[in-house]
Amino acid sequence: MNPVLELQKIHKEFPGIVANDQIDLTLNRGEIHTILGENGAGKSTLMNIISGLYIPDSGSMFLEGKPLHLKNPAQAIAKGVGMVHQHFMLIPNHSVSENIILGTPQAFRLQKSKVRQQIEELGRRYGLEFNPDLRVQDLSVGEQQKVEILKVLFRGAKILILDEPTAVLTPQESEALYKILRQMKKDGQSILFISHKMREVIELSDRITVLRHGKVKATRNRGETSPSELARLMMGESTIQTGEVQTKTSKASSDQSQNKTIVRLKNAGLRHELGHWLLQNINLEVRAGQIVGLAGVAGSGQAPLAEVLVGLRGLDTGEYQFAGEEQKGASVSELIHKGVGYIPEDRKRYGIAPHLEVAENFLLRDLHNNRFQSRGWLQRDKVTAFGRDRMRAFDVRAASERTPIGQLSGGNMQKVILARETSRPLKFLLAAQPVRGLDIHATAFLQNQLLQARADGLAILLISEDLEELLLMSDYLYVISRGSIVGEMPKEEAEIEKIGLLMTGERA
Amino acid sequence: MSVQVTVTVGSIVLALILGSVLLAMVGVNPMEAYPSVGALMFFDQWGWQDLFLKMTPLLLTGLGVAIAAQLNLWNIGAEGQLYLGAIATTWLALEFSESLDAHFMLPILLIGTFVAGGMWAAIPAGLRSWFGVNEIITTLLLNYVAISLADYLLYGAWRDPSTLNFPMTRSFGESSYLPMIGSTTVHWGLPLGILLAVLTWILLRSTTIGFQIRVAGDNLSAADYSGFNTKNLLFIVLVLSGAVAALAGMTEVAGIHHRLQQNFSINYGYTGIIVSRLARNHPIGVIGTAFLLAVIFVGGELLQVEYQLPIAVVYLFEGLLLFTVIGSELFLSYRLRRRVAL
Structure with a gap:
C-alpha cells in the first residue's frame, strides 16, 4: 500500500450542522476510491476541503506523507490535487487548448505548438484525443468533460477528484469515461470518485467509502460488498424497501390505450429567436391515467418542449391539443385553468418565490382560487391554514408555514411544489426532473405521489435524464434528441442499451 | 426585520459620528452644534x-x-x-x-x-x-x-x-x-x-x-x-x-x-x-x-x-449617511449568505 493522500480526523462544521465529523480516509497510488453517500452526507464538503475551497476546523491532511495545509484552490492545484467539477468550468467560445492552459503559468508569448504537442501526448496516453483548436461550445457534454479531465492532467495532477461525473452522460459516454479512468489508474494516477449511483460504483472502484450524516460509515474493498449492503450503509437501517415503488408500478391499469388522450402534439415545431429549430416534428401523446416518460440527454429540447406544454411559448408549426382542443396561443394562466400542473426542472428558478412564506408559495399558479381570495382581497388566515394543512399532508419539514420557502431543503421545496400542483383539479401534470437532487426518502415519497396521481386518472409526462427512474415509473417512453423525437416504445420493450443509443442521436 | 432596523439605526449613528468628525474639521464643535441644531429643529416653531x-x-x-x-x-x-x-x-x-x-x-x-x-x-x-x-x-x-x-x-x-x-x-x-x-x-x-x-x-x-x-x-x-x-x-x-x-x-x-x-x-x-x-x-x-x-x-x-457652513456640508452628510447605510446592507447580506451556505 502506498498512500498518496491521507486524511486524519477531518472535521468541518457550519452553523447548526456538522458537515464532516472526524473523517479518516486514505487514497492509495493507482487506485479508484469512491466516496458514496446521499445528498447532504458531506461528500461535497469533504471534496471542497481536499481541493482547498474550505479550510477544515480541525484534523490534518498528508500528501505523500508530508503535511498538507491548503488555504485556497490555487495551492491545491499547485500541489497536484485536481478537481473535475460537476458543472464544467470551461469558457465556451475559447478553444480546447486555450481552456486547458487557462490559469497555468505560461511564457508571456504563448507557445501554442508546444502546448498542442503536450495536449496531444496526454490525450494519446489516456484516449482523450481532441483537435485542440476546436471551440468548447462545439463539443458534446461528454467531450467537454474530457476536456476538464485533460485540463486537470495538464496541470500535473497526482490526485484526480471527479464530482458526480456521470450525472450528465449517456450510458455509452459513461462507459467511455470508465475506460479512461481505468487507463489512468494503470498509469499510476489516484482517483477519488464521488457518486450516489451504486451500480457504477461497484464495477469501477477498488475501494468504496460510505459517508452518512458527515461520518464515515464503512470502507469496503472491491468484491467485498453488495448493492444491498451499500444501500443499508448509505441510508441507515430504516431504509425504505425499494420494492415499494415497484409493486405499485406493476399494478398499472392494463388497458391505457382506451383512456382519453389529454395532451397531443402534432408535428410540433419551435424556432429559436435566431431562426434555428429548437423542436421539430414532435409527435407525442399522453393519456389519462398514464405516465409517459421522456428520455434524453440534458439540453436535447426538453426545456422548450416543457415551455410549450405549459404555455410559456407558442408553437411555430404544428398543433398542441389539450383535452381535444387546439391551444394556439393559449397563455400560462389559461392552461392552468384548464388543468395543467407543472413541476419545473429548475425548481428554484421557476417554482418558488424564495423570500415569500411557504404558505404564500401555495398561491403561485393558483392565485385566483376562491379558497385564497375574495374579490381581489387575499384571505390571509385561509392562506395560512391551507399551507399548514398541505404541509402536514405532504410531510413538509419547516419551522412553520410562515418560514420563507428559500430556507427549506430541496426535497421540502419540491414537496411544496408537488403539493401545490396537485391541490387543484388537474388533467395533466408535467414533471421535469422531479426527484433530481432529492434524498432517497423524498424521492420515494414523490414517486409514490406521482403513481397515486396516475391511479387517480391524471395524465403525467415525466421528463428525466435518469433512465432507471424512467423505466421504473413510465408506462410508455419517448426519446428526444436534438429537438426531435427519435424513438418511442411501450415500457415492456424498453431497454437501457437501446434508449441510450437513441439518446445520442443514433438510430438503434 | 428587527435586525434590519437595528442595523439601519446603527448606521445612522455611525454617520452622525463621522459627521461630527467632519464638523470638527471645518472648525465647528459637534458637541455644541448637534444639540443646538437639534433644539432649533425640534422645539422651535419654525424648525419643526x-x-x-x-x-x-x-x-x-x-x-x-x-x-x-x-x-x-x-x-x-x-x-x-x-x-x-x-x-x-x-x-x-x-x-x-x-x-x-x-x-x-x-x-x-x-x-x-x-x-x-x-x-x-x-x-x-x-x-x-x-x-x-x-x-x-x-x-x-x-x-x-x-x-x-x-x-x-x-x-x-x-x-x-x-x-x-x-x-x-x-x-x-x-x-x-x-x-x-x-x-x-x-x-x-x-x-x-x-x-x-x-x-x-x-x-x-x-x-x-x-x-x-x-x-x-x-x-x-x-x-x-x-x-x-x-x-x-x-x-x-x-x-x-x-x-x-x-x-x-x-x-x-x-x-x-x-x-x-x-x-x-x-x-x-x-x-x-x-x-x-x-x-x-x-x-x-x-x-x-x-x-x-x-x-x-x-x-x-x-x-x-x-x-x-457651505451647502456642500449638507451634501457630505447625505453622502455619509448613504455610505454607512448601504455599507451596512452589504454586511447584512453577507450574514444571510453564510446561513444559506449550509
Whole structure:
C-alpha cells in the first residue's frame, strides 16, 4: 500500500450542522476510491476541503506523507490535487487548448505548438484525443468533460477528484469515461470518485467509502460488498424497501390505450429567436391515467418542449391539443385553468418565490382560487391554514408555514411544489426532473405521489435524464434528441442499451 | 426585520459620528452644534414646521421610487415626475382656480396631477414592458425633458409680466391653495403622503395584484411560470410610481409657493431615491427615512445659518449617511449568505 493522500480526523462544521465529523480516509497510488453517500452526507464538503475551497476546523491532511495545509484552490492545484467539477468550468467560445492552459503559468508569448504537442501526448496516453483548436461550445457534454479531465492532467495532477461525473452522460459516454479512468489508474494516477449511483460504483472502484450524516460509515474493498449492503450503509437501517415503488408500478391499469388522450402534439415545431429549430416534428401523446416518460440527454429540447406544454411559448408549426382542443396561443394562466400542473426542472428558478412564506408559495399558479381570495382581497388566515394543512399532508419539514420557502431543503421545496400542483383539479401534470437532487426518502415519497396521481386518472409526462427512474415509473417512453423525437416504445420493450443509443442521436 | 432596523439605526449613528468628525474639521464643535441644531429643529416653531414641509415631497418621491423598486425597477425619474406634477397642477390652477372653489379645485388638482404623472411615466413604462428598454436610462433622461419643459413655460407662455421678468407664473387663486393643518404652516400634503404609503402597503400585503407584484419582484421567472402577466405588472407599477412621485410637485406648488417658479425643487426627486433605498424600499419605512432626510436638509440649513457652513456640508452628510447605510446592507447580506451556505 502506498498512500498518496491521507486524511486524519477531518472535521468541518457550519452553523447548526456538522458537515464532516472526524473523517479518516486514505487514497492509495493507482487506485479508484469512491466516496458514496446521499445528498447532504458531506461528500461535497469533504471534496471542497481536499481541493482547498474550505479550510477544515480541525484534523490534518498528508500528501505523500508530508503535511498538507491548503488555504485556497490555487495551492491545491499547485500541489497536484485536481478537481473535475460537476458543472464544467470551461469558457465556451475559447478553444480546447486555450481552456486547458487557462490559469497555468505560461511564457508571456504563448507557445501554442508546444502546448498542442503536450495536449496531444496526454490525450494519446489516456484516449482523450481532441483537435485542440476546436471551440468548447462545439463539443458534446461528454467531450467537454474530457476536456476538464485533460485540463486537470495538464496541470500535473497526482490526485484526480471527479464530482458526480456521470450525472450528465449517456450510458455509452459513461462507459467511455470508465475506460479512461481505468487507463489512468494503470498509469499510476489516484482517483477519488464521488457518486450516489451504486451500480457504477461497484464495477469501477477498488475501494468504496460510505459517508452518512458527515461520518464515515464503512470502507469496503472491491468484491467485498453488495448493492444491498451499500444501500443499508448509505441510508441507515430504516431504509425504505425499494420494492415499494415497484409493486405499485406493476399494478398499472392494463388497458391505457382506451383512456382519453389529454395532451397531443402534432408535428410540433419551435424556432429559436435566431431562426434555428429548437423542436421539430414532435409527435407525442399522453393519456389519462398514464405516465409517459421522456428520455434524453440534458439540453436535447426538453426545456422548450416543457415551455410549450405549459404555455410559456407558442408553437411555430404544428398543433398542441389539450383535452381535444387546439391551444394556439393559449397563455400560462389559461392552461392552468384548464388543468395543467407543472413541476419545473429548475425548481428554484421557476417554482418558488424564495423570500415569500411557504404558505404564500401555495398561491403561485393558483392565485385566483376562491379558497385564497375574495374579490381581489387575499384571505390571509385561509392562506395560512391551507399551507399548514398541505404541509402536514405532504410531510413538509419547516419551522412553520410562515418560514420563507428559500430556507427549506430541496426535497421540502419540491414537496411544496408537488403539493401545490396537485391541490387543484388537474388533467395533466408535467414533471421535469422531479426527484433530481432529492434524498432517497423524498424521492420515494414523490414517486409514490406521482403513481397515486396516475391511479387517480391524471395524465403525467415525466421528463428525466435518469433512465432507471424512467423505466421504473413510465408506462410508455419517448426519446428526444436534438429537438426531435427519435424513438418511442411501450415500457415492456424498453431497454437501457437501446434508449441510450437513441439518446445520442443514433438510430438503434 | 428587527435586525434590519437595528442595523439601519446603527448606521445612522455611525454617520452622525463621522459627521461630527467632519464638523470638527471645518472648525465647528459637534458637541455644541448637534444639540443646538437639534433644539432649533425640534422645539422651535419654525424648525419643526419646516421639517414637516421638507418631509412631504421627500416622502412622496421616496414612495414613488419604492413602488417601482417592488419589481426591482429603478425609477430615477422622480425629479422629472415632480416637475411634471408641478406643471400639471399649475396648468389646472391657472386655468380653473378663479372659477371653481376649493371643494372642486383640490380633488381636481389631486386627480389631475396623479393622472398626468402616470401618463408621463407611461412612456418609460411602455418602453420597458414591450421593448425591453432599460428604465434607468429613460426615466433619467426624461428628467431633463420635464425640467426644460418647465423652463420653457416659465420663460414663455406662463411668465407673469408683473414679476419684473423673473421666471415665475402669477399666483394661483386661493381655491388652489392646499389647506394648512390647524394653525400651523404645515399643509395637508404630509397626511396625504402617509395615507398613500399605508395604502401601498395594504395593496402589496392584502390584494391579489399586490401578491403578484411581490412574487414578480422576488422571482420574475416564477411569476411568468405562475401565469401572471409580468409585462402588465411592470407597466402598472412604473406608472403608479410616477403618478405618486408627481404628487410631490403638486404639494410643493399648491402647498407652499402657490405658483410655479424656477428651481423650486432642491433635488427632492433624486433624494427620493435615497429615501427609498434607506428604507430598503419598504413603503412604511419610507415615512421614517423621509423624516430622517428632512432632518438632514433642515439641519444643514441651520448649520448654514448658524455656523455659516457651505451647502456642500449638507451634501457630505447625505453622502455619509448613504455610505454607512448601504455599507451596512452589504454586511447584512453577507450574514444571510453564510446561513444559506449550509
